[in-house]
Amino acid sequence: MLDLSVINAMFPPDLPEPADWQRRFRPRALPEGAEVTRFAPSPTGHLHIGGLYTAAVARALAHQSGGVHVLRIEDTDRSRQVAGAAEEFSRLLAAFGLAPDEGGVTGAGEWGPYLQSERRDVYLSHVRELLRRDRAYPCFCDRERLARSAEEQRAGRSPIGYYGRWAPCRTLAPGEAARRIATGEPYVVRFRCPYEFPGRVRFTDRIRAAVTMQDNGNDIVLLKSSQEELPLPTYHFAHVVDDHLMRVSLVVRGEEWLSSTPVHLQLHAALGFDPPAYAHLAPLMKAEGPSRRKLSKRKDPEASVDYYLSAGYPPAAVQHYLRGLANIRLMDVPTAEALAAPVRLDGMRPSGPLLDLPKLHSLSREFIASLSPHELYGQLLAWAEEYDPELGSVLARQRGLALAAVAAGRPDGAPARKDLDRWSCFRDRYGFFFAELFGPPPVADDDRYGGLDPDLVRRIAGEFAATLAHGLTVGFDAGSGAAPTGDPAVDSAREGSGDATPEEWYGALRALAGRHGYAPDTASWRRDPERWAGPPREVANVVRVALTGATRSPDLFAVARALGRDEVLRRLTAVAG
Numbered sequence: 081m082l083d084l085s086v087i088n089a090m091f092p093p094d095l096p097e098p099a100d101w102q103r104r105f106r107p108r109a110l111p112e113g114a115e116v117t118r119f120a121p122s123p124t125g126h127l128h129i130g131g132l133y134t135a136a137v138a139r140a141l142a143h144q145s146g147g148v149h150v151l152r153i154e155d156t157d158r159s160r161q162v163a164g165a166a167e168e169f170s171r172l173l174a175a176f177g178l179a180p181d182e183g184g185v186t187g188a189g190e191w192g193p194y195l196q197s198e199r200r201d202v203y204l205s206h207v208r209e210l211l212r213r214d215r216a217y218p219c220f221c222d223r224e225r226l227a228r229s230a231e232e233q234r235a236g237r238s239p240i241g242y243y244g245r246w247a248p249c250r251t252l253a254p255g256e257a258a259r260r261i262a263t264g265e266p267y268v269v270r271f272r273c274p275y276e277f278p279g280r281v282r283f284t285d286r287i288r289a290a291v292t293m294q295d296n297g298n299d300i301v302l303l304k305s306s307q308e309e310l311p312l313p314t315y316h317f318a319h320v321v322d323d324h325l326m327r328v329s330l331v332v333r334g335e336e337w338l339s340s341t342p343v344h345l346q347l348h349a350a351l352g353f354d355p356p357a358y359a360h361l362a363p364l365m366k367a368e369g370p371s372r373r374k375l376s377k378r379k380d381p382e383a384s385v386d387y388y389l390s391a392g393y394p395p396a397a398v399q400h401y402l403r404g405l406a407n408i409r410l411m412d413v414p415t416a417e418a419l420a421a422p423v424r425l426d427g428m429r430p431s432g433p434l435l436d437l438p439k440l441h442s443l444s445r446e447f448i449a450s451l452s453p454h455e456l457y458g459q460l461l462a463w464a465e466e467y468d469p470e471l472g473s474v475l476a477r478q479r480g481l482a483l484a485a486v487a488a489g490r491p492d493g494a495p496a497r498k499d500l501d502r503w504s505c506f507r508d509r510y511g512f513f514f515a516e517l518f519g520p521p522p523v524a525d526d527d528r529y530g531g532l533d534p535d536l537v538r539r540i541a542g543e544f545a546a547t548l549a550h551g552l553t554v555g556f557d558a559g560s561g562a563a564p565t566g567d568p569a570v571d572s573a574r575e576g577s578g579d580a581t582p583e584e585w586y587g588a589l590r591a592l593a594g595r596h597g598y599a600p601d602t603a604s605w606r607r608d609p610e611r612w613a614g615p616p617r618e619v620a621n622v623v624r625v626a627l628t629g630a631t632r633s634p635d636l637f638a639v640a641r642a643l644g645r646d647e648v649l650r651r652l653t654a655v656a657g
Contacts, residue, residue, distance in 0.1 A: 081214040082645035086258045090218075090306075091208050092201070098209050100353075101202055105191050105325040114147035115330045119180065120319060122154045123165035127172050127385040128377060129435070130334060130364050130397055135178050137333035137361065140423040142181075150326055154319060156304075156312040166195070166301040168306075172385050176395045177316050179276040191326045196318050196630035203313040206321050206351060207269055207303045214351045216302055219249040219268040237253045241298035242270065250299060259625045270305035271317075274346065281342045286330070286359035286425045322345055324353040335360045337431075359425055362432040364405070367498035382437060392463045392503025402445070407434040415447045439500040449496040453487045460486075463503040470649045471507055474514050483644035485513040488634040497634060513642055521626045521651045528625045530618055542591065543648050544657030547588050552580050582637045593619035 093126050108116060117138035121131055135151075141150040152171065153166045170184040182189030193199060208359070210216035219242070221229075229246040233239065242250075247333050249257070250272065261267065278297035302317040312318075323331060338360045348355040364371045366380060375383045382388075388398055400418045404411030407427040410418040448456060464472035475482045499509050511517040524534035524541075580588075590600055597613035599605035604613040624636055627648060633639055 082211060082215075082217070082254050082257060084212060086254075086261065087208060087211045088117060090211070090261065091433075094204055095208065096202060098205050101205060101325055105327070108327045110147065110148070110320060114622055115142050115145045116148050116325070116326070116328050117142040117332055118150040118151065118152050118183075118326065118328050118331050119209075120154050120322075120333075120483040121169055122157060122160075122315070123161040123162060123169070124157060124163065125377070127169055128375075128383055129385055129388070130375065130383075132172070132178070133364060133402050133405060134334060134361055136176075136399060137406050137423055138330075138579055139178055139180070140403065140406075141330060141332065144422045146640060148331070150191070150328070151180035151187060151194060152187070152322060152326070153183075153185060153393055154317060155197045155317060156318055158197070158312070172389070173441055175389055176398055178399070195472055196322065197312065199318075200310060200312060201324065202325065203303070203318055203321055206319070207484065210302070210419055211269065214330070215253070215272050216269050216271055217250060218261060219270045219299075219301075220257075220265055220267045221249060221251075228436070236420045236594045239297070242495060243273065243297050243299060244276065247299055247345075261343075266305050268301045268305055268479050270299040271302050271343075271347065271350070273297055273299050276599040278342075283341060283345060283358070287340070287362075287428050288360065288430050291338070291341075293339070293495060295344055298343070301331065316340065317345060318349060320347040320351065323356055324348070326352070328356050330357045330359060330362065332359045335362050344346075346544040359428075361428070362430055362437045365432040366435055372432070374432070382435065386561055388465050390504070392467065392505075393440065393501075394447055394459060394503075395445050397440070397447040397589075398448070400467075401440045401443050404439075405435075411443075412440070415443065415450070428532060444496045445501040448500045449498045451496075453483050456486050457482055460503050460506055461611050464506075468504070468507065471511075471517070474504065478514060480644065481513060484511045488513075488642050512630070512633075513639070515647060515650075518629065521654050523627055524655055524657065526625070528629070528631055529633075530621055532618065532622065536596065537622050538656050540596065540619055541626050541652045544589065544592055544623055545652035545656060546650070547592065548645065549649060552585065552588050582600070585637050585640070589623065590616055623652070624656075626651050 084231070110116070111194050117381050119131070119135040119138055121127065139149040142148075151169065153165060153169065157163060166185050171181075172186070173179055175523050180187065183194035184191065186368075187194050208215060212248070214592075223241075229242075230240050233241075234248065249270070273296060275295060275297055278295035281295040282290060282292045282294055300316055301314050304311050313321075322328075341358060341360075345355055364375045366375050379444075396415055396419065400410070401417040403418050403421075403423055406423050407421075409427065410423075412423055413421070425433065455477070461475045461483075462473060464475055466472075500506060507517060522528055524537040529537045593616040594600055596619065598616050599612040599614070600616065602615050602617065605612050620636065621631060624633055624639075625631060625637055626641065643651075
C-alpha cells in the first residue's frame, strides 16, 4: 500500500473527510416506506422517450410512497457533452408534467449540487479513502499498453478488462508507484477488485426478482487521468457515491445497466455503504414486420422526446401512455384515473413494452375529447404559440371564433367529436374556420365535389348563397340547440330571434336539392334511385366543401353559424363565380 503521506499529497490539502460529507448530506426525514428515486441522465445527447419513461416511473414510485424524486445531471464525461443538453432535460421534464422535487442545473435542494461536475471534492474524498484502505491504487498504463492487452485478450477469447496478468500496476511496489507519481507521470486511480477469480453474485431486482450473474473481476477506473486540470470520476464511481449521499433508496434505470450491477454492489461494499434497491426497466421496443427491435435514436423520430412536443400530444396523455407501458392495467382507463393510480413494479414485465403510436393517438383523442372548449382552447393556444406561430396568432386574435370552432357540433350534453389526437392536427381539421388559414374555397371542378358537373356545382353554391342572403340567416338563437362560444361579446353579437333554426336551414338545403332533381331524403333515393339525380347528400356536400374544403366536417349548420353570415356568403359566392 502507498504511504499515507504520498496518498494525501495526491489530493488538495483541505479536502474534507468522508465523514464530513456524511454530516452535510444527512439522512432524509421521510415517512417509513417512502422512496427516494432519481433520474440521472448524461448530457451527451437529446432526451430519449425511454428516458422520459424511466423518469415517469421513478417519479411515480417516489410520490405515491410519500418520498422524493431527484434530477441529477451526470456530466463527468466532458468530451461527449452536448451544449444545452442539461438545460433541455429540465425543460422537457417540466413540459410533460414530470418536474423533479429537487435537482437539475439550477435546482434547489439540500443534497445538491446536482451536477456531478460540481461535486468533484465529494468524489476525491472517497477515492482518497479507498487508497488509504488499499481498496484502490494508481495505474500508469498508457493507451497503447491497454490496447495491446485488449488485443491479446480477444485473441485468447478472454474477457476484456484490467485484471490478472493484464493488470501490472495492481502489484506495483509502493515505492515504485510513489516515485512515478513524484516525477509527474500520468496515472488513473483504479478499484482493487476483491476477487482474482470472481464467482457468481446474487441480488434482488424489484422487477426481475432474484438475479444471478457473473461477479465483477475487473479493476475499473475510479478517477480519470491526473493529466486533466480537474480530474473527474467515472460514471460507475460517481453515481455510487451520489446515490448514497443523496439518500437514494430505489434506483430505477434501464436494463442496459443490469450487467454493471455487480461492480456497483462491490463499490458500495468497499465504501461501507448499504446499496439501494434496483429496478431495471426493459427497453421500449418497436414492431418491424413480424419481429421487434429496440427503439433507435437514429432510425425512429418517435424516439426523441421533442417529437411528442412538436406534434402536440397533450402532456397528460403522454404521461398516461407511459404509465400504461409500465402497467398495462392503466392503459384502458380514463386519463385522470390512470394518473391517480399507483404504478406497481410487480406489474411490470421483464420483456420490453411495445411503443404503439396508434394507442397513444387513441388515448390522446379521448383526453382531448374530455376537455371543455375553454380547456381545449387554452392548451391548443399554448402549443401553437411555440410550435405553430401563425396558428397561435390567429387563435389569440380570434378567441371567440376559435371557441365556436371547437364547440361546433357539440350541443350541451352531446359527446365531443373525437377528431383531434394531436394539436398539430387542428390546422387540418379546424383551420377552415379561419379565413386567414382557409384561403379561397375549392373551385367548381375540384374532385372533392364528388364528380358533379362544375356548372351544377356553381349553380348550387350560387342559389344557396342567394337563399341565405334573402332572409335565411344563421346565428346563436337560443332555440337553435347549438352551444354558444362562451365569449359574451361574440355570442351577444350573433344572437337574434329572427335567425334560422337547424330545421329551417336544412329544409332550405333539401328544397334546393329538390329543385335540381335530387331525392328529398336518402330513403326515397334508395327506394327508387332511377327517379332521382342522386341522394340529397350530394348537394349538401357541395355546400360542405365550399365552406370547409373537406367532404367530412362537424355539423354543417354549426359550421355555418360559427363562420357567420358574411363569411359563408363569401365562400359560396367564390365557388359560384
